Amino acid sequence: MGEEAAAAAANGLNGGSPGRAVGGPTNPMVTPLLTDLYQFTMAYAYWKAGKHQERAVFDLFFRKNPFGGEYTIFAGLEECIRFIANFKITEEEISFLMQCLPPSCEDGFFDYLRELDCSDVEVYAIPEGSVVFPKVPLLRVEGPIAVVQLLETPFVNLINYASLVTTNAARHRFVAGKSKSLLEFGLRRAQGPDGGIGASKYCYMGGFDATSNVAAGKLFGIPLRGTHSHAFVSSYMNIDEIAEKSLCSSNGSTTCEDFVSLVQSWLGKIQRSKPLHGIFGETNQSELAAFTSYALAFPTNFLALVDTYDVMRSGIPNFCAVALALHSLGYKAVGIRLDSGDLAYLSCQARQFFGSVEKEFGVPDFGKTTITASNDLNEETLDALNKQGHEVDAYGIGTYLVTCYAQAALGCVFKLVEINNQPRIKLSEDVSKVSIPCKKRSYRLYGKEGYPLLDIMIGENEPPPKVGERILCRHPFNESKRANVVPQHVEELLKCYWPGLSGKQREELPPLEELRERCMKQLDQMRPDHMRRLNPTPYKVSVSAKLYDFIHFLWLNEAPVGELE
Numbered sequence: 129m130g131e132e133a134a135a136a137a138a139n140g141l142n143g144g145s146p147g148r149a150v151g152g153p154t155n156p157m158v159t160p161l162l163t164d165l166y167q168f169t170m171a172y173a174y175w176k177a178g179k180h181q182e183r184a185v186f187d188l189f190f191r192k193n194p195f196g197g198e199y200t201i202f203a204g205l206e207e208c209i210r211f212i213a214n215f216k217i218t219e220e221e222i223s224f225l226m227q228c229l230p231p232s233c234e235d236g237f238f239d240y241l242r243e244l245d246c247s248d249v250e251v252y253a254i255p256e257g258s259v260v261f262p263k264v265p266l267l268r269v270e271g272p273i274a275v276v277q278l279l280e281t282p283f284v285n286l287i288n289y290a291s292l293v294t295t296n297a298a299r300h301r302f303v304a305g306k307s308k309s310l311l312e313f314g315l316r317r318a319q320g321p322d323g324g325i326g327a328s329k330y331c332y333m334g335g336f337d338a339t340s341n342v343a344a345g346k347l348f349g350i351p352l353r354g355t356h357s358h359a360f361v362s363s364y365m366n367i368d369e370i371a372e373k374s375l376c377s378s379n380g381s382t383t384c385e386d387f388v389s390l391v392q393s394w395l396g397k398i399q400r401s402k403p404l405h406g407i408f409g410e411t412n413q414s415e416l417a418a419f420t421s422y423a424l425a426f427p428t429n430f431l432a433l434v435d436t437y438d439v440m441r442s443g444i445p446n447f448c449a450v451a452l453a454l455h456s457l458g459y460k461a462v463g464i465r466l467d468s469g470d471l472a473y474l475s476c477q478a479r480q481f482f483g484s485v486e487k488e489f490g491v492p493d494f495g496k497t498t499i500t501a502s503n504d505l506n507e508e509t510l511d512a513l514n515k516q517g518h519e520v521d522a523y524g525i526g527t528y529l530v531t532c533y534a535q536a537a538l539g540c541v542f543k544l545v546e547i548n549n550q551p552r553i554k555l556s557e558d559v560s561k562v563s564i565p566c567k568k569r570s571y572r573l574y575g576k577e578g579y580p581l582l583d584i585m586i587g588e589n590e591p592p593p594k595v596g597e598r599i600l601c602r603h604p605f606n607e608s609k610r611a612n613v614v615p616q617h618v619e620e621l622l623k624c625y626w627p628g629l630s631g632k633q634r635e636e637l638p639p640l641e642e643l644r645e646r647c648m649k650q651l652d653q654m655r656p657d658h659m660r661r662l663n664p665t666p667y668k669v670s671v672s673a674k675l676y677d678f679i680h681f682l683w684l685n686e687a688p689v690g691e692l693e
């Protein structure tokens with residue numbers, strides 16, 4: 129740490145911003161060089177023209193909600209703040225940049241880069257974990273144009289996937305329902321290590337209960353959960369492999385010297401029982417060996433993967449034999465995992481079997497034994513299971529969740545909206561791609577029933593909407609779409625997360641648990657028709673009458689008039 133940085137840390141400052149010191153990005157690959165080359169070439173051109181210190185305002189926003197839905201969850205803000213709080217180009221990186229840029233680039237530019245940090249940058253953002261909508265800035269970044277330009281790529285990178293996968297997780301939670309456990313099992317299928325770590329963090333934010341990813345558990349304190357794999361089951365050849373057979377009872381009062389025989393005697397009882405008789409004959413003994421061995425290792429956490437050989441003819445009766453043996457020693461088995469076949473049918477069959485065991489052997493709550501399902505699950509399969517009726521208590525979801533298979537990217541963009549207090553606009557043939565100019569404020573207006581009605585953007589110096597006061601809200605580009613709103617509650621969306629030299633109070637970065645709670649609460653607050661999977665109602669995003677007029681004035685001003693011959 130350099131002298132200045134050390135002094136800043138000692139004062140609880142980072143880059144001149146008051147508040148608790150902010151640690152570095154989770155991924156050490158997130159450095160100032162994690163940007164596109166053109167950001168550095170533009171920075172040079174700004175510097176060469178003496179324009180690099182001009183004050184610019186950029187908005188970071190997306191244009192369309194993902195997954196065919198009408199909402200998105202905003203995530204990735206903390207990592208952006210961690211990045212700018214520690215933004216410093218090292219001498220080694222400067223040397224590399226000298227090689228990348230043309231030899232004609234003057235040394236003075238590299239001296240400028242050496243001194244560069246984000247102390248003069250201001251970042252206003254919607255709190256992480258919020259429900260957000262297209263066109264409304266998630267971030268408003270102000271500062272000297274050259275440095276803010278360098279932030280474009282890392283900011284968009286840090287927010288795009290984070291928001292996409294959080295939204296994906298929230299959508300899975302919505303279909304699964306609140307009572308089900310959702311376990312993220314995607315690490316092996318994620319797009320590399322960063323994809324895996326990010327997926328675990330943001331799926332938790334979006335409403336998952338736990339992850340199998342141990343590193344994510346350590347980094348973020350996410351609850352860790354897991355079962356075992358088919359390899360564990362098929363690694364056993366027969367029951368004689370188990371050498372250490374003794375198991376102490378749960379209260380420590382007795383020791384069963386031969387747990388294997390106890391399991392076998394319970395299997396015999398299940399086989400001889402009238403109500404269960406006929407469902408199965410001989411079960412697979414190597415599977416029984418695997419389950420018994422696992423129970424000996426984890427008597428208080430016994431959970432078995434039951435589909436290696438045959439779910440109903442082997443896996444379930446073998447599981448029950450081990451679970452009943454554990455029960456006779458005072459333990460309670462956790463449950464089973466199904467990883468193939470018709471999960472609706474098999475979960476119902478398994479539940480029925482557990483119910484019969486409960487009755488037959490008088491084991492309280494055995495019928496409620498947890499059933500976990502996995503195997504290429506996604507929103508559609510969860511929805512199909514709901515429609516068919518099932519008995520699954522927990523889902524382990526990997527590939528479709530973490531790779532965001534249903535949509536490759538969110539498509540966040542970073543657009544210049546003002547320079548030197550002059551509003552700027554980006555035009556496009558496609559109206560939805562026209563940017564909304566000006567340094568703006570955004571508000572969420574709530575109606576009588578407590579639901580958010582719409583988001584409105586206004587010019588920075590316009591008076592904010594007030595509770596009980598009618599305000600005209602206009603579609604930014606469609607003249608005929610407008611509505612008068614009398615809000616019952618008004619929430620300003622952009623808060624100061626990095627004050628630069630403005631002297632404003634900086635919002636603290638809440639722990640992940642709090643972001644998750646915010647996300648759950650916000651989703652609960654939404655009007656149900658915006659949330660439904662099929663043909664959801666679009667949420668309205670609007671601008672004030674004054675901003676509407678200004679957008680269209682600037683549009684006409686900037687767009688050349690065509691000539692027809």
Ligand SMILES: Nc1ncnc2c1ncn2[C@@H]1O[C@H](COP(=O)(O)OP(=O)(O)OP(=O)(O)O)[C@@H](O)[C@H]1O
Nearest residue numbers: 467468469470471472473503504505509512513516
């Ligand atoms: N009841 C159900 N309704 C709709 N989809 C289901 C149901 N049960 C399972 N699925 C899904 O159907 C797919 C079944 O996958 P697949 O055809 O590969 O069979 P499998 O059960 O995995 O067979 P295998 O034993 O060969 O692995 C998975 O995506 C799973 O999530």
Ligand SMILES: O=P(O)(O)OC[C@H]1O[C@H](OP(=O)(O)OP(=O)(O)O)[C@H](O)[C@@H]1O
Nearest residue numbers: 313467502503504505524525526527528
């Ligand atoms: O199915 P996903 O949603 O990606 O969830 C994770 C999967 O990973 C594991 O097995 P893996 O897929 O590695 O092997 P398997 O399909 O042969 O069981 C597990 O059994 C799940 O099926």
Ligand SMILES: O=C(O)c1cccnc1
Nearest residue numbers: 313340353354355356524
């Ligand atoms: O713990 C599990 O069951 C698990 C973990 C990762 C992937 N598949 C399954």
Ligand SMILES: [Mg+2]
Nearest residue numbers: 467502503504
């Ligand atoms: Mg699989």
